[in-house]
Amino acid sequence: MRRFIPPIVALAISLLTGIAPVRAAELIMFEQAGCVWCAKWNEEIAPAYAKSAEGKIAPLRRVDIHAPLPEDLAGISVERFTPTFVLVENGEEIGRMRGYPGDQFFWFLLGEMLDKLDEAKAG
Numbered sequence: 001m002r003r004f005i006p007p008i009v010a011l012a013i014s015l016l017t018g019i020a021p022v023r024a025a026e027l028i029m030f031e032q033a034g035c036v037w038c039a040k041w042n043e044e045i046a047p048a049y050a051k052s053a054e055g056k057i058a059p060l061r062r063v064d065i066h067a068p069l070p071e072d073l074a075g076i077s078v079e080r081f082t083p084t085f086v087l088v089e090n091g092e093e094i095g096r097m098r099g100y101p102g103d104q105f106f107w108f109l110l111g112e113m114l115d116k117l118d119e120a121k122a123g
Helices: 009-016 036-046 051-059 105-120
Strands: 026-031 062-064 084-089 092-098
Touching: 026 036, 051 105, 084 105, 092 105
Parallel strands: 026 062
Antiparallel strands: 026 084, 084 092
């Protein structure tokens, strides 16, 4: 079962307990200017993603493949193929989706990646 802890609650718990906050799951979208499939994803999925249950579990973070890679993603391999979606938690890759397979397949494949996230937390 997936649970969402609001960021403010997680911060309060970490301050009260003195435990450093754990980075939540993120869906990294590796993209580049001029990517037709990125534009298609932006048209079909982006408007609903942040409002979806999936978007609340793994908020979207966009990364341009031609820009310097953020330090916290140093362990994640970047591909030239865009879009590539990488589900990351605590700096570790949980799952990867190469390309945009259309709206129905995207949600299905994302659900499979989120199931792996649940398995990683349980294991």
